[in-house]
Amino acid sequence: MQHQLQNRYDELYRIVELVAKARYTAHRRLTFHSSFAQFSLTFLSIGLIIIPLLDLGGFSAHYSPKYIQIMQIVFAVILLAYSLLLSMGRFEARAEKMLSCGIALSRILRQVKPLQGTSPPLPDPVYDELYTRYYDILEKFENHTQADYHSVSTTLLARQGIPVRGQQTRPEYVGQVMSYFWKITTRRAGVYFMWTIVYSHYFISVIAMYAWIFYMVYPSPVTR
DSSP, X not given: OOOOOOSHHHHHHHHHHHHHHHHHHHHHHHHHHHHHHHHHHHHHHHHHHHHHHHHHTTOOSSXXXXXXXXXXXXXXXXXXXXXXXXXXXXXXHHHHHHHHHHHHHHHHHHHHGGGTTOOOOSSOHHHHHHHHHHHHHHHHSOOOOHHHHHHHHHHHHHHHOSOOOOSOOHHHHHHHHHHHHHHHHHHHHHHHHXXXXXXXXXXXXXXXXXXXXXXXXXXXXXXX
16 A cells, blocks of 8 residues: 655654664674674684694694694684674664664654644744754765665564555456565565675685584595
C-alpha cells in the first residue's frame, strides 16, 4: 500500500524517521565492525604465538623449520598492516557519532509528530525552523551507507503490511501482494549480501591462518 502524504509535516516526518533509523542501523553496523575487529586481531595474535610453540614442540608435520620462520614474519607483517587499516576505520568513535545523530533526529521527530495531519498556511516559521535544524544536524555527521538505507526501507515496507484490497480484481490484487513480497525478499537478500561482503574479511583472515596451522600439525595419511 503506497503511503499517501497529506501535508508538509507528514513528508518531513517520513524523511526524518527514515534517516534517524538509518543512523541507528549505521551505529549497530559500526559496533559490529568494532567487535569483529577486536576478536579477529585477538585470534590472529594468538595464532602468531601458537605457531612457534608448535614448532618448538616438534608438532610440525608438513613444513620445514625455515619455511615456518618465513611464514611467521609474513603473518606478522600482514597482521601489522591489517591492524593499521582497521584502526583507520575508527569504528567505535564513528558508532558513537551515529548514535548521537540518531538521538538528535529523534528529538525532531517528537516535535513533528503532534503536527502531523495539520497544514498551516505559508510562510510557516515552525516548519522552516524544524527543516533547518534537520539539515544542520546532517551537516555535522557523516552519512549512512546504502546498506543502512535499504535495511531501514525494508523494515518500513514490512511495517506497512500486505496491501489492502480495494476495487481491484482478484488477479490484480494477487499481483500486488506478490509484488509486495518480491520487494521485501529482494531488498532483504540485497542487505544480507552486502553485510556478508562487508564482514567476510574478518572471518576469512582468521580461518586462513588457523587452516595453515591445522595443516602444519595434521599428520598425513602416510605418517599416521
